[in-house]
Amino acid sequence: MSSSTAILCRGVTKNYGRGASEVRALRGIDLEVRLGELLMLIGPSGCGKTTLISVMAGILDQTDGDCSVLGENLRRLRGRRRTKFRGRNVGFVFQQFNLLPALTAAENVAVPLMLNGVGRTAAVRKGRELLARVGLGDRTRSLPAQLSGGQQQRVAIARALAHEPRIIVCDEPTSALDHDTGQQVMELLREVAVRPDRSLVIVTHDARIFGFADRIARMDDGHIERIVTSPDQLRTPVS
Amino acid sequence: MNVFAIRILMGDRAKYIGIVIGLTFAALLMTQQMSIFVGLMSRTFGFITDTSLPQIWVMDPKVQFIDDVKPMQDTELLRVRGVEGVEWAVPLYKGLLKARLSNGAFQNCIVVGLDDATLIGGPPEMVEGRLEDLRRAESVIVDEVGANGKLAKPPAVPGGKPQPLRVGDTLELNDHRAVVVGIARVSRTFQSQPVVYTTYSRATAFAPRERKLLSFILAQPAPGISADEAAERIRTRTGLAAYTAPEFKWLTVTYFLKYTGIPINFGISTLLGFIVGTVIAGQTFYNFTLDNIRQFGALKAMGATNLLLLRMILLQATVVGFVGYGLGVGAATLFGSTAGRSELAFLLLPQTLVVSALAVGVICTLSAVVSMWKVVFLEPAVVFK
Structure with a gap:
């Protein structure tokens, strides 16, 4: 694994269920995600995209194969150690935002910091700074219900960045947003999240945002069908 | 967090x-x-609590709780007084007698007869009158709740409020005239009957004639002797049941817990x-x-x-x-x-x-x-x- 590799998957399989009801969600995935890149995982519903980022983010165990994240083989990290590793190194942006409804925007952003041992006051202060970076400096005290979808996603992005993780995984970050807001969110992600020592993996159906990717991995039926560097290349048939 | x-x-x-x-x-x-x-x-043991001075209650061995009165012969009092370690012992009558009200209705009352000489076992608090007034002829002291409620006189005008029994009023206890000389505040009883205090001799005169009328003997241990020890001596020498006040309370509660x-x-x-x-x-x-x-x-x-x-x-x-x-x-x-x-x-x-x-x-x-x-x-x- 080279020093520029953030995530390396080799022969990763994932089966759900057993016997006759067994579903093979991943059928031997080989994929490398490099530091500093924004990789999009695309493909039809049920092709295994979400399962793959779950494995790469360390929140789901693969059935077989190896997946190394920042040089750590996730199979060897169990329980509390894996949770701590994830808490330090992985940031999440969810389709439905998953903000805590009772907490203000700044407090929501503070949560990952507090999970990493930062005190509440300092964490909330940092949360306010990050919200200013994503253009929500005037909404730090707002509850999620008082924010629009786009604003909530900005809060979620700030939250994913709060503890400065080296991997950020995003699950359909624009699917709950209208076109313009989706574009703004992606611009923001590129602007504030992409760094030479960080990787972004985005699962999406939204073809309008493919242009923001450095590489696009198209999945089908549990395996990577092809990896391209430009959306235009997706139009050419697989050789 | x-x-x-x-x-x-x-x-x-x-x-x-x-x-x-x-x-x-x-x-x-x-x-x-x-x-x-x-x-x-x-x-259930409110009466024992009210009768706070004596530390020992002596009774027939078959008694199971405070209202389960099994009268003894008066001579038992002398036997208890004769037990070494007993400072004093006085009789107590406790029985349910019918009171006839001025409107002709009958009401059951708990009649308590106190030792004529000492009036030990009297109500804990007098609202009106004095305990010593029981030494007057035909006198009784009635509890406040009873006087205001079940023993109250009929309304002065039809449809009006009943009039509380007052000092100076009379009532009939088992066909005997009784004059109210005081109103006392006592603990509520389990049966919620009015409580009427009088002397032992008068209570036994009110009560229907029976050979045995002594309900309880209240005793006090001599100085330097514990209530437990004195009670044990009474049990041994007389064959009667003798309990300290807390023991008798517990006996009463246990009965209600067990049999109700x-x-x-x-x-x-x-x-x-x-x-x-x-x-x-x-x-x-x-x-x-x-x-x-x-x-x-x-x-x-x-x-x-x-x-x-x-x-x-x-x-x-x-x-x-x-x-x-x-x-x-x-x-x-x-x-x-x-x-x-x-x-x-x-x-x-x-x-x-x-x-x-x-x-x-x-x-x-x-x-x-x-x-x-x-x-x-x-x-x-x-x-x-």
């Missing part, structure tokens, strides 16, 4: 209030029912409060967890350990437990202070508060455990579904 745990709990106002109401209801019902039970039980359905009835009510509280609070708390399951999943994904989430849930359960318990016990106390002026028996003991607190603690723990179970086995990958 503790502050956030509480904010999350209170953020869902409807569920928070639902859980607190469940716990409040449980704490209220349990505390109230247990207090009424304790109040009722304390009424009171504990079962109140136990069922208390258990019902516990079950209803558990169901309401547990179900609402579990729903609260289910509603927040994606948030718990997100927290897990972001690096929250199971231990941290369990701590948060436990803290939430503790907070609702304290609030619900406080409100429930507060409401029960309010109820008790209001009911204190009525017929209702209500006695809130510190032990009752402890039992209620433990029960609410169990409800909260059960509710939290069900939620914890869900969260511990929650796959963080749920956030992507």
Whole structure:
């Protein structure tokens, strides 16, 4: 694994269920995600995209194969150690935002910091700074219900960045947003999240945002069908 | 994260209030029912409490509780007085006699006959008149509640309020004229009958003629001898039953616990409060967890350990437990202070508060455990579904 590799998957399989009801969600995935890149995982519903980022983010165990994240083989990290590793190194942006409804925007952003041992006051202060970076400096005290979808996603992005993780995984970050807001969110992600020592993996159906990717991995039926560097290349048939 | 745990709990106002109401209801019902039970039980030995001076009660060995009077011969008093270690011993009559009211109606009364010479065993508090007035001819002292209630005179005008029995009024006790010389305040009795105090000789004259009329002997140990030791000596020398006041209270309570359905009835009510509280609070708390399951999943994904989430849930359960318990016990106390002026028996003991607190603690723990179970086995990958 080279020093520029953030995530390396080799022969990763994932089966759900057993016997006759067994579903093979991943059928031997080989994929490398490099530091500093924004990789999009695309493909039809049920092709295994979400399962793959779950494995790469360390929140789901693969059935077989190896997946190394920042040089750590996730199979060897169990329980509390894996949770701590994830808490330090992985940031999440969810389709439905998953903000805590009772907490203000700044407090929501503070949560990952507090999970990493930062005190509440300092964490909330940092949360306010990050919200200013994503253009929500005037909404730090707002509850999620008082924010629009786009604003909530900005809060979620700030939250994913709060503890400065080296991997950020995003699950359909624009699917709950209208076109313009989706574009703004992606611009923001590129602007504030992409760094030479960080990787972004985005699962999406939204073809309008493919242009923001450095590489696009198209999945089908549990395996990577092809990896391209430009959306235009997706139009050419697989050789 | 503790502050956030509480904010999350209170953020869902409807569920928070639902859980607190469940716990409040449980704490209220349990505390109230247990207090009424304790109040009722304390009424069973109210007469012993009122008769506070003598430390030893002597009676027929077959007596099972304070109202279970099995009269003895008067000569037993002399035998008890003869026991070494007994400072003094006086007779006490206690019986149920019919009082005829001025409107011709009859009312059963508890008639207590005190030693003519010392008047030991008299009411604890005089509201009107003096205890010594019992030395006057045909005199009786009536308890305040009885005088204002069951022994009250008919209204002066039709449809008016009954007139309380006053000093100077007369009534008939078993066809004997009795003059009220005082009004006393006594503990409520279990049967809620009016209590009429008079002298021993007059009480036995009021009572139907029987060979044995001595209900109890009240005795005091000599200086330097404990009540237990003196009671033991009386038992040994006379063959009678002799108890210290606390022992006699316990004997009385034990009888009611053993031979009446009171504990079962109140136990069922208390258990019902516990079950209803558990169901309401547990179900609402579990729903609260289910509603927040994606948030718990997100927290897990972001690096929250199971231990941290369990701590948060436990803290939430503790907070609702304290609030619900406080409100429930507060409401029960309010109820008790209001009911204190009525017929209702209500006695809130510190032990009752402890039992209620433990029960609410169990409800909260059960509710939290069900939620914890869900969260511990929650796959963080749920956030992507």
